[in-house]
Amino acid sequence: MRIGxxxxxTATPTRLLRYYEEQxxxxxxxxxxxxxxxxxxxxxxxxxIRGLIEAGIPTRIIKQLLPCxxxxxxxxxxxxxxxxxxxxxxxxxxxxxxxxxxxxxxxDAITRYLADSATLA
Amino acid sequence: MRIGxxxxxTATPTRLLRYYEEQxxxxxxxxxxxxxxxxxxxxxxxxxIRGLIEAGIPTRIIKQLLPCxxxxxxxxxxxxxxxxxxxxxxxxxxxxxxxxxxxxxxxDAITRYLADSATLA
DNA sequence: TCAAACCTTGCCATTAGTGTTAAGGTCAAA
DNA sequence: TTTGACCTTAACACTAATGGCAAGGTTTGA
Numbered sequence: 001m002r003i004g005x006x007x008x009x010t011a012t013p014t015r016l017l018r019y020y021e022e023q024x025x026x027x028x029x030x031x032x033x034x035x036x037x038x039x040x041x042x043x044x045x046x047x048x049i050r051g052l053i054e055a056g057i058p059t060r061i062i063k064q065l066l067p068c069x070x071x072x073x074x075x076x077x078x079x080x081x082x083x084x085x086x087x088x089x090x091x092x093x094x095x096x097x098x099x100x101x102x103x104x105x106x107x108d109a110i111t112r113y114l115a116d117s118a119t120l121a
Numbered sequence: 122m123r124i125g126x127x128x129x130x131t132a133t134p135t136r137l138l139r140y141y142e143e144q145x146x147x148x149x150x151x152x153x154x155x156x157x158x159x160x161x162x163x164x165x166x167x168x169x170i171r172g173l174i175e176a177g178i179p180t181r182i183i184k185q186l187l188p189c190x191x192x193x194x195x196x197x198x199x200x201x202x203x204x205x206x207x208x209x210x211x212x213x214x215x216x217x218x219x220x221x222x223x224x225x226x227x228x229d230a231i232t233r234y235l236a237d238s239a240t241l242a
Numbered sequence: 243t244c245a246a247a248c249c250t251t252g253c254c255a256t257t258a259g260t261g262t263t264a265a266g267g268t269c270a271a272a
Numbered sequence: 273t274t275t276g277a278c279c280t281t282a283a284c285a286c287t288a289a290t291g292g293c294a295a296g297g298t299t300t301g302a
Contacts, residue, residue, distance in 0.1 A: 051223035056177025068234035081238045089231050096228040102172035107217040113189035117202045
């Protein structure tokens with residue numbers, strides 16, 4: 001599909017789709033006329049990217065994460081992962097874990113705060 | 122305590138502590154000489170702020186959240202919450218929820234990816 | 243009393259993500 | 273065959289969060 005369709009299907013400005021490409025998070029093919037040509041899977045991928053960016057993960061990290069997120073194929077890996085990559089991913093996972101628990105704590109705090117308000121009423 | 126102590130205890134540059142104050146996330150008292158004077162609770166609060174910022178929550182939202190996060194006092198609320206505030210907080214909570222599930226999905230994806238790598242070895 | 247280690251405000255710089263606009267090529271449909 | 277809707281690259285601008293520095297006041301200890 002072309003950029004306009006991807007844009008409307010993901011509610012993402014074309015400006016950002018081009019930016020993500022510049023950051024090497026997307027690599028659409030090009031048609032004969034130079035137009036970008038995205039596969040169907042790009043829709044999911046863009047949504048994933050946006051979710052991560054909103055959650056404060058910078059694009060350079062997302063780029064590292066992408067190989068894990070090939071939701072489609074069962075990703076039969078022939079060669080073992082480079083230990084460096086394993087280490088980096090483990091670290092990323094710990095960081096995600098920390099963020100998740102921080103956000104969870106705060107979500108719970110809001111819940112309590114609102115519950116207090118309800119019982120007061 | 123003064124800014125230097127808070128800074129070292131929270132591993133946060135003084136520059137940021139002043140910035141958070143400018144953003145109205147902290148309001149230290151001032152000593153006779155103009156030095157900022159933070160209460161003990163500021164340590165927790167700064168850690169909370171940093172966690173939220175790292176998780177992609179902008180300071181203007183954190184400011185709204187702060188009343189919920191008065192970890193200390195049981196916060197006996199005399200008056201009911203303004204419905205507008207309730208609505209806003211509910212929305213914030215939903216957004217947190219979305220972020221949490223996005224991050225969780227990605228954490229799980231990394232876990233699977235690494236697990237595959239392990240079984241391969 | 244002076245040096246070191248604090249503190250103050252203020253300003254300028256940088257990075258990431260995003261918005262906007264300009265100048266122009268392509269294509270389909272009237 | 274021209275109009276309108278699409279696409280291209282490029283440039284400039286903004287905000288949020290952060291780093292850094294300069295010029296100067298305060299406090300503490302040698």
